[in-house]
Amino acid sequence: MRPGRAATRPGRVPEEDWMRDLASTLLSWDRFAVASVVAVRGSAPRPVGAAMAVGPSGEVIGSVSGGCVEAEVYDLACQVLASGVPALASFGYSDDTAFAVGLTCGGSLDVAVQRDSPSLRAALQASSDGVPVSVRFEAEGRVFTESWLPPPRLLVFGAIDHAAAVAEIGRFLGYHVTVCDARPVFATPERFPAAHSVVVDWPHRYLASTRTDPSTAVVVLTHDPKFDIPVLTEALSRPLAFVGALGSRRTHLERLARLREEGVPEESLARLRSPVGLDLGGRTPAETAVSIAAELVAVRHGGSGLPLSALSTPIHRTLESHGTDLPQRRRHEGRPAALPAPGHTDGVPGPQCGQVPLLLGAGEVPRDARVGLGLGRR
Incomplete structure (x- = not known):
């Protein structure tokens, strides 16, 4: 299945909070699947944290690349929407043909796709209300965390x-x-x-x-x-x-x-x-x-303000630990802490939470927690 016309939305947000940007639309849908960039290697159009979602009638909002792999990610999201089974996929540059699925910029990225759940909706609602939260979700044996923060x-x-x-x-x-x-x-x-x-x-x-x-x-x-x-x-x-x-x-x-x-x-x-x-x-x-x-x-x-045509340095800044760039970590210092969630008083999801993602508990939002902090087996 291919998307028809992508939904358009006014404006956009800084790169660390795409999910918050999508929240109001996702909460209006009765079901959806959301794809998040969880790792980037080399040059890629969108950084870690970029997200795209598919709604109940096949509508799509957001983006995970500059268009290079959108169709394949859309198909994967449709599969997850139908099956409810989270998925993890990698996309990279293909030397075989310019029309093969891949990133023509030469980089590669990993995309995790998850289906809506009550806990995800609760996290989206909290983020939409301006509450800083951390979420945690699993795909194919790996666990990812991401912080959603209020806008600057x-x-x-x-x-x-x-x-x-x-x-x-x-x-x-x-x-x-x-x-x-x-x-x-x-x-x-x-x-x-x-x-x-x-x-x-x-x-x-x-x-x-x-x-x-x-x-x-x-x-x-x-x-x-x-x-x-x-x-x-x-x-x-x-x-x-x-x-x-x-x-x-x-x-x-x-x-x-x-x-x-x-x-x-x-x-x-x-x-x-x-x-x-x-x-x-x-x-x-x-x-x-x-x-x-x-x-x-x-x-x-940390840009120079010079024309890109006058420079030979990489267009996109190199991301540091777990996909979080240093300026972003500095911006996050001093941001409000995540609110406690029932059963999460130590900041770790308790066994009573059977669904992911989860609102993490007391203490500050992990400042290096981005989707892309993968734990567990590969």
Whole structure:
């Protein structure tokens, strides 16, 4: 069986949380099979954690590759949907024919496919509700674990036209976006429909009362000292993933002088990305937002910001232990812990849990737990 037309969904999320992105659709289906990339070797279009699901009528959402092996994975998911028996399959480059099933980029990947279950639905619901959870499932004698975490936050200060564009592209990248400004006439939900929340408050006061973590990004767009200096002073005192500020080079130099007067140390000032954005040559709010988003992505993944055509290094960064890249592990530090589940007080599924995947118990989400941490016999 081949898919018809793939379902389309607005936006996408950062690469560590595809299952959360699929959760609302999966929970609306009465049955489904979901395929997850559990290992990647060499160059591959999608990293560990990428997921694709097949619904009761053959509809498909998500992706596990750039299209190279989607049809075969779809067929495998249909088999699992019919049989209920989990499956594990490997796909790699084929030298026999360009039309053979394989990854033309030269890499290989393993895909685990599982059928829906009450415990999987419970985990998906918890993830959809913003609760950090870990899941565990088994396929062909191997056990895999994966952590599903809340989306990282993007705090945008300054209710200007640029903020609307930044909020839209930030949401597209999978951030939970908040726009904050002290002026109620400008900070309205109608002006920022893409933002998850719009807050009327002084930026520094809101940030001081808001929980952040090492995955949080702050973008200051006001370029007005009475707003900028207090909020940047607060932001640069925190271990955030990204702190950027809009403005000219002259504004940047004046801003640095004022921040020094406020006692911000040089090592903190070195973290300030100002003028924010990569040099793309654009001028409009939308083009500026793309520039800012490009820098966000480059910082998040350790990219150079240079054209790929000018580089000879691998396109995709090498993943470290169990398919988790170092920047991702750093982003996960400080994220909320998984909530305890009945019978899992020691963090290990108890014998009363006959189905997988399982919500793991108390303690923090395993920071190197990705699908791809295979245990047991091969």
